Amino acid sequence: MDFTHSPRAQEYIERVTAFIDAEIAPREPEYYATLRSQDDRWAVPPMIEELKAKAREQGLWNLFLPDSEHGAGLSVAEYAPLAELMGRYLFAPEVFNCNAPDSGNAEVLLHYGSPEQRERWLRPLLEGRIRSAFCMTEPAVASSDATNMRATAILDGDTVVLNGRKWWSTGIGHPDCRFVIFMGLTDPDAHRHRRHSMVLVPLDAPGVKIERMLPVMGYHDEPYGHGEVSFTDVRLPASAIIGGPGRGFEIAQGRLGPGRIHHCMRLIGMAERALELACRRATERVAFGKPLANLGGNRERIARARIAINQARLQVLHCAWLLDTAGALGAISELSQVKAAVPAMAQEVVDMAIQLHGGAGLSDDVPLAGFLTAARALRMADGPDEVHLGVVARMELGRYRT
Known part of the structure; x- marks a missing residue:
């Protein structure tokens, strides 16, 4: 490319x-x-x-x-x-x-x-008048295996009834959040990837309750936040189901591919700024009669950070090119590769920058503590490292099966 x-x-x-x-x-x-x-x-x-x-x-x-x-x-x-x-x-x-x-x-x-769903929710979302959240992960099960989900979206005539509890619902604390996309089990007897549905849920629907906002390593990420949300006999028209019953996994795969690479793109910018702050600190701060850059192997740390960022950027661009030319199915391994590699890279670079800043790096005077929290959290969001490494290994080993 x-x-x-x-x-x-x-x-x-x-x-x-x-x-x-x-x-x-x-x-x-x-x-x-x-x-x-x-x-x-x-x-x-x-x-x-x-x-x-x-x-x-x-x-x-x-x-x-x-x-x-x-x-x-x-x-x-x-x-x-x-x-x-x-x-x-x-x-x-x-x-x-x-x-x-x-x-x-x-x-x-x-x-x-549907046209009605796009008019009611997509238009104001794209106009920036409302915000939204995504309710998929559950506290009671290992949600890295989405087939474990216990929350339900059961059809009852021309309505769908939701029950369950979700957490790490990012964005639900925003005062302009007006709806969530809820993923729940609709038909337990269907094929494992046709059992679930995604449903558009107004945040003010009866039975929807934000139980608590969850801190991430002490940060609440205001004004967006990550919430634990309960759904108790939430009854909605069946037309609130996105794409029809049983398409939840199909939609999730289509949604999470771009979402994962967008996270990685932003993380590269975060790592770049962390390195920039580190270099400024290393050249301007003096200890033991020398700039920090000349102490304790800091030159090598800075050099390795530059190499790691450049490697990650090229890997992300290659994955983006594959998405553009071959679609999500043509970039399955590459999406998992960048999702496993880039947050870990950013976490390491930001940690190095914090170390060079000393006590200031742990404070709110510089954005590094927030960066570190975000990078660490993104090693869990949209699938933990282990899941993505498993995908890469499965596809790699599959080349050698006879």
Whole structure:
């Protein structure tokens, strides 16, 4: 493949870079100061709506969506460098309306949703007027094997009834969250990959309750958050099922592929910024009469970080190219490879940057503690490392079976 950015991608790179440098980077301290000082910890700082309006006016909106009618019409490979730029600032994706899990939910609705579902939920989501969450993981079972799910979505005439408990439902703490996509067991006697359905659930539907917001290593990730949610006899029209009963696994595979690589793209940006902060600290800070860069093998650590980031970026771009040219089925192993490799790389680079910052690296004065938490959590989200390594090993060993 040719790793050269297309003229269209290069134009967007320049525009997104200019916007981040002018509008987002200078206001990062204001964003976090507002989050810490406001009475409602889950309120969105007012600057976000201001920045969203500016991004939309400049056509820097829904860049993740490879559909020219609803988004920028960029390929996965063209979107990759833009997601990397957004990954440098934890709140940047929302500014461009490219935030997870909304981006994945939007793709589900675009590809599998009915006209009515798209009008009710997709349109306001793409306009940035509402947010959403994705309810798949369950506390009572090992959800890395999705066939374990106990939550149910049972058809009853022209309605569907939901029961169960989900957790790590990212984005459900956002004050603009209006719906979730719920995955539940519909027909236990069907083929194991035809048993489940995905259902659109208004957050204010009777029987839906946010039981608690879950901290991740002490961070609640306001104003997005990760919640534990119970569903008790939630009765909805059967038309709320996405794509029809039994298509949950099919939709999940279609949703999680782009979602996984988008995470990896943003993690590369996070690692780049961590390395940049590390290099500044290493050249400006002096200990024992020398810059930190000249102490304790720090030069080698910085060099290895640069090598690791570049390797990860090329691997992600290759996977993106495969998604564009061969589709998700042609990139199964490569998607699992990047999902296992990139979060671990980012975690290691950020940890190195924290070490170079000393006590400051553990504080909120620099974004490194938040970066480390995000990178570590993403080794679990969308499937733990072990599941992805198992996929890669199975496909690799399959070449040698006779």
